[in-house]
Amino acid sequence: MKENQxxxxxxxxxxxxxxxxxxxxxxxxxxxxxxxxxxxQLLSIAEHEAxxxxxxxxxxxxxxxxxxxxxxxGQPVQVDxxxxxxxxxxxxxxxxxxGHFDITSGVLRGVWRFDGGNCIPSTAxxxxxxxxxxxxxxxxxxxxxxxxxxxxxxxxxxxxxxxxDRAALLIRPHLQSGVLxxxxxxxxxxxxxxxxRAWEIAIEDPECRDKKQLGMVSLxxxxxxxxxxxxxxxxxxxVRYGHILDPVTGWPIPDAPRSVTTVASTCMEAGMLSxxxxxxxxxxxxxxxxxxxxxxxx
Amino acid sequence: MKALLHYSLxxxxxxxxxxxxFKPGGIFAHEDVKPWQKAVLAEERMQLNPYPxxxxxxxxxxxxxxxANGGQGIGGGGCGCN
Amino acid sequence: xxxxxxKLQSDQPKSSVRSALAVATCxxxxxxxxxxxxxxxxxxxxLSKIGLSTFYYTEEERVSVNTTHVAIENDLxxxxxxxxxxIYDTITGASPNGRIIPSATGGSSIPFTSASGFxxxxxxxxxxxxxxxxxxxxxxxxIDLSVEKPxxxxxxxxxxxxxxxxxxxxxxxxxxxIAWDLHQRNTTITSGLGILKETVSPASGTPLELGVSxxxxxxxxxxxxxxxxxxxxxxxxxxxxxFDGMVxxxxxxxxxxxxxxxxxxxxxxxxxxxxxxxxxxIDNTIEGEEIAILYEKRPDRRTKHSLYWKxxxxxxxxxVVDFSYRYFWDDWGITSHTFDYKYRYxxxxxxxxxxxxRLNLQSSADFFQRAIDSSVESLPRYASADYRLGxxxxxxxxxxxxxxxxxxxxxxxxxxYIVQSYSGVDLPDMNALVYQxxxxxxxx
Numbered sequence: 001m002k003e004n005q006x007x008x009x010x011x012x013x014x015x016x017x018x019x020x021x022x023x024x025x026x027x028x029x030x031x032x033x034x035x036x037x038x039x040x041q042l043l044s045i046a047e048h049e050a051x052x053x054x055x056x057x058x059x060x061x062x063x064x065x066x067x068x069x070x071x072x073x074g075q076p077v078q079v080d081x082x083x084x085x086x087x088x089x090x091x092x093x094x095x096x097x098x099g100h101f102d103i104t105s106g107v108l109r110g111v112w113r114f115d116g117g118n119c120i121p122s123t124a125x126x127x128x129x130x131x132x133x134x135x136x137x138x139x140x141x142x143x144x145x146x147x148x149x150x151x152x153x154x155x156x157x158x159x160x161x162x163x164x165d166r167a168a169l170l171i172r173p174h175l176q177s178g179v180l181x182x183x184x185x186x187x188x189x190x191x192x193x194x195x196x197r198a199w200e201i202a203i204e205d206p207e208c209r210d211k212k213q214l215g216m217v218s219l220x221x222x223x224x225x226x227x228x229x230x231x232x233x234x235x236x237x238x239v240r241y242g243h244i245l246d247p248v249t250g251w252p253i254p255d256a257p258r259s260v261t262t263v264a265s266t267c268m269e270a271g272m273l274s275x276x277x278x279x280x281x282x283x284x285x286x287x288x289x290x291x292x293x294x295x296x297x298x
Numbered sequence: 299m300k301a302l303l304h305y306s307l308x309x310x311x312x313x314x315x316x317x318x319x320f321k322p323g324g325i326f327a328h329e330d331v332k333p334w335q336k337a338v339l340a341e342e343r344m345q346l347n348p349y350p351x352x353x354x355x356x357x358x359x360x361x362x363x364x365x366a367n368g369g370q371g372i373g374g375g376g377c378g379c380n
Numbered sequence: 381x382x383x384x385x386x387k388l389q390s391d392q393p394k395s396s397v398r399s400a401l402a403v404a405t406c407x408x409x410x411x412x413x414x415x416x417x418x419x420x421x422x423x424x425x426x427l428s429k430i431g432l433s434t435f436y437y438t439e440e441e442r443v444s445v446n447t448t449h450v451a452i453e454n455d456l457x458x459x460x461x462x463x464x465x466x467i468y469d470t471i472t473g474a475s476p477n478g479r480i481i482p483s484a485t486g487g488s489s490i491p492f493t494s495a496s497g498f499x500x501x502x503x504x505x506x507x508x509x510x511x512x513x514x515x516x517x518x519x520x521x522x523i524d525l526s527v528e529k530p531x532x533x534x535x536x537x538x539x540x541x542x543x544x545x546x547x548x549x550x551x552x553x554x555x556x557x558i559a560w561d562l563h564q565r566n567t568t569i570t571s572g573l574g575i576l577k578e579t580v581s582p583a584s585g586t587p588l589e590l591g592v593s594x595x596x597x598x599x600x601x602x603x604x605x606x607x608x609x610x611x612x613x614x615x616x617x618x619x620x621x622x623f624d625g626m627v628x629x630x631x632x633x634x635x636x637x638x639x640x641x642x643x644x645x646x647x648x649x650x651x652x653x654x655x656x657x658x659x660x661x662i663d664n665t666i667e668g669e670e671i672a673i674l675y676e677k678r679p680d681r682r683t684k685h686s687l688y689w690k691x692x693x694x695x696x697x698x699x700v701v702d703f704s705y706r707y708f709w710d711d712w713g714i715t716s717h718t719f720d721y722k723y724r725y726x727x728x729x730x731x732x733x734x735x736x737x738r739l740n741l742q743s744s745a746d747f748f749q750r751a752i753d754s755s756v757e758s759l760p761r762y763a764s765a766d767y768r769l770g771x772x773x774x775x776x777x778x779x780x781x782x783x784x785x786x787x788x789x790x791x792x793x794x795x796x797y798i799v800q801s802y803s804g805v806d807l808p809d810m811n812a813l814v815y816q817x818x819x820x821x822x823x824x
Contacts, residue, residue, distance in 0.1 A: 369688030372572035378549030
């Protein structure tokens, strides 16, 4: 687990910048307000919400609903309203992606270890795990969820973006403009800066760097999310295996772009669109173009 | 001689504005600026032509009273300035 | 021309997966009372701007100019901009015409209408008592239109067309510039080309260069290259073509400083003489008295070069300095150094004060001469007594006050005092005052 960075608030370049650690990411909140007390209040709100979501949906804990679901040993579990909404969302994403986005695919972690090394599993190993993957095998009818004891669910692909959107929701009643939320690269702008200027955001991406391009987004409101495997991959025999696995095959998506950054109205939408794009592999760019999504680094 | 006086006056004026050095923190200190560090540079007062209405008026005044002109860019029309 | 910072490209219709996803996301968030769902497409900055300026320039005992300028910038989305400038000037007053100023010695300030015999000629309309000045009034209208568009991710282009018209002058032209961004947009290389066609059309045509405008009838001895008996022929309009090119580099040095260096080259061809400017022929044996007046003559081509270096740097939150230096040289022998320095200080609420100083040092053109000495054997090849081609120094000092009005508007007022002094020439210093008020407004 990452060492916790204490919560901090400082004035930088005419903005209040709050920082903390949550969900294994550095989080920051940029606030264009002269009011320090308000800035501190908003920072607390964001930090509490991020920590709450982390506590509730992290698969590393043994005291939350995820643990309960993953250790239910085949028994049905009743979930609360918030979890139900997220499960509904995961279900819809599974449908929309033709089964390539699947919150039960986490168990593949058992055979794939993305550490930059060259240890790839054998076909037999992957085949042995594959039966434990598949949202279609889960009996989900709100608010009851039942799945086989060998299966696991994991909100890793949704959690951070959800936290960003939730933090935005809670901050909005206090300040309608001039806030930029950044949880480890997943961003949401609540209104432009006080003088009407947009937030100028640059996407630092190895993909961008390689192509000597730069993505600059000028955001007045809306969100930006990045999916990718910049740091998590394997290389064997000169072939790069990205960490986004296809739950249908158990293997990494072939020809997947290394990272995709998208812009949308909410962070969840942006995040899912970039995930869908990567899941399309070589067809990522045409998928995004067809859907009329604003994207970078492809 | 007079020209030398003018030059030295102007350069000292510039020096007095402070930090016109190459040291870190000085005006000409070189650093690799990342795109998310460009908030200051994006301000209107930091643009190369921040006051186009005044600049256009000045250009005309000096075009009609001096022989040296231009340098800032291409464009704008001519004038029969007398 | 202005080039803006680049943004993303988008603008295509939403499609099935995306809409479904938007709805799904909405459901999760609105289950939690979200208003984020209601909002539409994420907005990208796209305000249009309008700028208005009223400008008043007045020289002591010389020219006054009143200018109104409207500037519009329309953001068409996709990083495309349409810009227009409409400028209207009225100019009145008197300008030095190149004739020498009579000395006060011997109490003989030669009055214009005296019996000493300067005959009135259609061109000799000097102000009463000040024959070295020519009065005129003029109205000028100018318009330019430009379009800026991205060509590729890192390449932007601007195309412009311009037109201006005065009583006796018209010009029209076009220009194009491209800007290429490198190094994460920390370096920009700009390059531009422009052409301009100018036509000067004085009321009775352009006079023969170095031809006689007027003769002092009291003088009996005249050089043989001055023929007072023949009316100087006049020709049609004078046409001039100008070609300009520029290459520049803009570099972001650090988070607070940006600097630019430009090299420009300009070639002018055609009728470069000023048809209204005169040059006196003086006789040093009679105390430099003016014995004849000729029309000036300039070469029919001119090649200009300039190196322009500008830096803008933010010293602190409140202090921004903007300084530039231009070195200019041409094939007429003129060189010039121009220093400009502005210091902006911001204070609450959202206002600023900006003092400004400028210094321009100019050397004279090779063919500049205050007057032609009657004892020379023949006419010089080119000659001009136009003070603007002479050795001069211009000092300006000014102060500007600006303030923001709300989020989308701002206004500014400024005053400048300009002094121009001339070396080795009897012309008195020119003092001028500038007053300008501007107002800008952004809107959707």
